Amino acid sequence: MTVFRSIRRRTNSWSILSILFTLLILSPALSIFVQIFEKPNENWAHIQEFLLKNYIQNTLTIVLFTGIFSILIGVSLAWLVTAYTFPLRRFFKWGLILPLAIPPYIGGYTYHGIVNYTGIVQSTLRNEFGIHANPVFFDILNIPGAIFVFTIFLYPYVYIITRAYLEQQSASLIENARLLGSGPLELFFRVIIPISRTAIIGGASLVILEVLNDYGVVSYFGIQVFTTAIFQAWFGMGDVGTAIKLAGILMSLVFLILFFEKALRGRKQYSYSNAKVRPLEPVSLSRKKTTVLFAYVTVIFMLGFAIPFVQLFQWMLLTYEKVMSPEFTQLIANSVYVSMVSAFIIMAVALVIGNFTRLSDGILSKAISRVTVLGYSIPGAVIAIGVLTFFLWLDRRLNVLYEWLNIDAPIILSLSLIMLIFAYVSRFLAIGFNPVDAGFDKIGRSFTEASRLLGKPLWRTFIQVDLPMIRSAVLGGYTLVFIEVMKELPLTLLLQPFNFYTLSTKAFQYANDEAVHEAALASILIIFISGLSIFMFHAVLEKEKR
Amino acid sequence: MVMQLHDVTFTYRNAKEQTIRRVSMALEKGEIVTILGQSGSGKSTVLRLIAGLEVPEQGEMVIEERTIFDAKTFIQPEKRGVGMVFQDYALFPHMTVAGNIKFGLKKMKRTERDERLASVIELVGLTGFEKRYPHELSGGQQQRVALARAMAPNPSILLFDEPFSNLDADLQVKIRDELRTILKKTGITSIFVTHDQADARAIADRVIVMEKGSIIKTGTPALILS
Amino acid sequence: MVKKKTGLLSGLIGMSLLLAACGGNEDAATTTPATTDEETKEAGVVNLYTSRHYETDDVLFDQFTEETGIDVNVVKGEADELGERLSREGEATEADLYYTADAGRLHWAKEKGLLQPVESDVLNENIAENYRDTENEWFGLTKRARVIVYAKDRVQPEDLSTYEALAEDQWNKKVLIRSSDNVYNQSLVASFISLNGADAAKEWAQGIAGNMARDPEGGDRDQAKAVVAGIGDVAVMNTYYFGQLLNSEDPEEVKVVEQLGVFFPNQETNGTHVNVSGAGVTKHAKNKENAIALLEFLSSEDAQGQFSEANFEYPVNENVEPAELLASWGEFKEQDLNLSELGKYNADAVKLMNEAGWK
Ligand SMILES: Nc1ncnc2c1ncn2[C@@H]1O[C@H](COP(=O)(O)OP(=O)(O)OP(=O)(O)O)[C@@H](O)[C@H]1O
Ligand SMILES: [Fe+2]
């Protein structure tokens, strides 16, 4: 009887949809995950003997330091922007998110272009000042260089989440700490970092995932990491089996990290209390301190955005005539189109799953909320193969239908944009789901329950109560996904339909053949559009506050 | 008899023991019943079961001759005609006072709705506050909006889960007297959870005492609380 | 104020929906290659998977369409991944041609059964035997040599002789070459396995790994710059990158590269390593005739000349003169090797370089 009742109570369109979406979207990732248990072949032994140890060591080094530096930079900026006044503060509030608009591999190319032997730095020293600096000093194609690139272009994940969190904190918490005699540094390390732990870990885990599944930066930098092993097995040895096995291991590793994240996060906190806390008001510092603070913020902004942007702009001017063509309007349209559609679908799916997992306490719903991240945990090319296989299978199943409809082509879906968009959704679901999940976490269940007791069924409740209450989380998720898709490369390369190019693949077409200058125009456009969407998101949020 | 609860048993997921053990009760029309008991004795859970926010393992419930749940039936919360005032009020922060109160008034004409709003808002003494947002109200005012919102759709039963716990002592006394007046005036049947004996004495027609998930005593306030 | 916010949000959502609705149709028209539609049947189409991203290629495709009326549909990706996609699509594939750099990859595609033999007198005529598959499953279309470049101020051409010599002590800490992940290096080593045997090749790889001026990093162009920067004295790179650097829009790059000389190694012994980029008709091509027509067009004297002029690649068509810059480097002796061998030994080469400690 219990089972019957609880099934009845819990079976609604939400749960059915959630399970359906999850299965559908994650089937490519799951198909990879199960293959780690397959028997290894002799390539596996080779990889283990000659590559793995070193690769894992490199991977861990990069992940560890990128994680630490992103946290230090992201949290400190979040804190400074929230707590103190300084010139241009209103601009920096969103300006500090802008590095996210630059795809790390393009940032990597750009920085290498700046500091290499013919780059602006060394050539200026050489030609203007006659200084022949030791070129090794400017070498960034190494592990520290990769850590720099990842940190400076990914720290905004930590910054965004931590800032949003700190803005809701009660002023009295900070004031109390001050009264108890904490200096600014002590306050930062002993109060700010500990209380923002959850937010920090949330942001840092996005950074780490991004680093773990990156291939663009490390392959250009010639650094051998875990993903290199996957690609070597796959392409170097033509052994997809071993490659997938490695990807599966990576996926398990990510799962472990996320498990820790969840454990660290501990019990959920519902905190949309009615007793409104007095929000933190920024205070002004002494002139000297303000200068130092301003300098710090400016330096980060310059490194993460202004410098690479200006360099790309200069390259764009160099190659503009050669590269510019009417095709670019189509490229912009394509990029914006797939980004918007994917972001929209992802947010819709994330809302359905998020609402389901918060309203039911079963193990199933917990599991569903965890597996949304699967697609984000392995290199794009590997996921792409999973998606392709899945769609080819679908096409074969649908062949009867095609024949019946008198379409004389064996594959339709796997040559269409649907496959590509599906792949984006599968990959970036986690990016959209995280803020939605956090948003639901924050409002808790009592509003929903109140609405239902006032006679509104789940769907109406969702539209009238839940959605409006988490709209800024939804908008934030939408923006992040939009940018991610805009920057995305490996999936697009592998799953693009005929004659379908985006800004990202255009930039790649040049950069891949070391024509970095020619890649500048497409890169600038990506950055501009992503930057614009960050600005729009910020503007909407600011307007809401007033 | 407005409502009857028979032999209801319930266990929370993860809980080792039954949270609610064979609880039965019956409410007369217009009666105000208070459930008293120590923290963790299962008071809130009983309310949630009545409201339909939890699914019982066993037992039956009937409201106004309609079976709400039994072995075969489970009516969803929104269809039960049960109102509830939450401990933290759960006022929708993105709606005005008027929006909150009108929220549950469906299938009514616009004019009817406005009339209903005006009458309940007058009842709780908040006329003139319609356009405010919840965070622009004091704690006592928020509490009264929550009451108005729950009463507006004319529920068969109104449930209160420690509605005064967010208020200071003076306000608590004032509001609880007001509340009794309002409830009696409108004749709404209500269940009232508290662990404050003074509350129970002031407001209840009948008191039910719970311990470890079971009802151990029931009777008039004078009898139980002496 | 609340209304406004929700309005904005729903506006955003509505916009995406709208885009999804109308954009979808529009894209379907441009992206689905029509193999069977009535209208295209007359002239037809040819569908291409390519990992070459040069503008020259696009220009040539346009010319082809102009001449023949056959539309060229293109997916531009990375070589190995496109191969994987082709392989997974199997019989169902819409791709007619697989076009990529490096003979090793072309051979891999052949081995995987992704290509089919093509009988064409035009192709046999235009493309020398060494640059096409023994069974005519793929055809080289452009040629490049992997040469040694040296700092003119520090190294005399007389000091240089062979690839093998670079592995000797004389060049300790002086050699610049990119990582073993790179297919050009894999093919280089594969050619040594084929010509000199696996042991000799491994010894060489170990020698090179030991003589490196720094751990491998960057692309071929970066190796050249590193020589000028004084990090090492010699670098191994493909000829066309050198040509591109010399013709860069960035005057600084031109200035720097002018300090380098090009040396064709192994002229006294078994020849300089050459490789091709090329294409093959896919096994399950739906437009085989058109695919062959495109191949023939690309091997024509006219197209070959354009490849060379615009991209500093050597023509495979012997009737065509290489671009001026290439011609200025003179003729050279090539490895006597059917390029299929590069593919045959690719996996061995990868393992061998790993074992030799070539990062
Ligand atoms: N969501 C839940 N999951 C598991 N156990 C729960 C949950 N909610 C309550 N319980 C447990 O069920 C028992 C009854 O809880 P209930 O909230 O009904 O108590 P209560 O009488 O309302 O207490 P209080 O006066 O403190 O509000 C307690 O032991 C409590 O720990
Ligand atoms: Fe190349």
Ligand SMILES: [Mg+2]
């Ligand atoms: Mg309670």
